[in-house]
Amino acid sequence: DAGVIQSPRHEVTEMGQEVTLRCKPISGHNSLFWYRQTMMRGLELLIYFNNNVPIDDSGMPEDRFSAKMPNASFSTLKIQPSEPRDSAVYFCASRTAGDGQYFGPGTRLTVT
């Protein structure tokens, strides 16, 4: 199994630009999670989906952030417009019922 796939691995963009992060979960997993990790705040859950439906988005920082899961094999996290404080590593994870979550390698986002 290829594991959770994230793209891009690194993204550098200017403040005000739109950023789209992509995730392909492990085949057969029915839950998908988006996290953000920074030195200051540690690991934060932003949003998660169950069977492609958003279940809890209470961790999404503000309206600039949005996430979609149009089908079982693809999800996006969009930031529009981006700000320097959004700089972080963004992880996607997936799981199947009764198991732990499996993380992707992350996308390191730098907003200048």
Place this chain on the structure above:
Amino acid sequence: GNSVTQMEGPVTLSEEAFLTINCTYTATGYPSLFWYVQYPGEGLQLLLKATKADDKGSNKGFEATYRKETTSFHLEKGSVQVSDSAVYFCALSGYNTDKLIFGTGTRLQVFP
């Protein structure tokens, strides 16, 4: 609510030393417990898990036992290697929820 408390790091050890990283939890019902490891520049990897009291999870020489009486899930390894240097996260998943509650992480540094 549910929470996880880990010992502060960094933990600094010489190669072949015995490792213990303490983790205690607060939860209602019967949570599942996990240890994750994060190597520099990588995502979190599921190291081991335990789903009920007295279960012992083990992987790559690491072990942890689910102790309901002390609400603990301490991570142990009999002989650490330099390659074990990483950040270790304890986590729990409450009953009937997909979300993971993470501890703050403990950095382990192993020197030759």
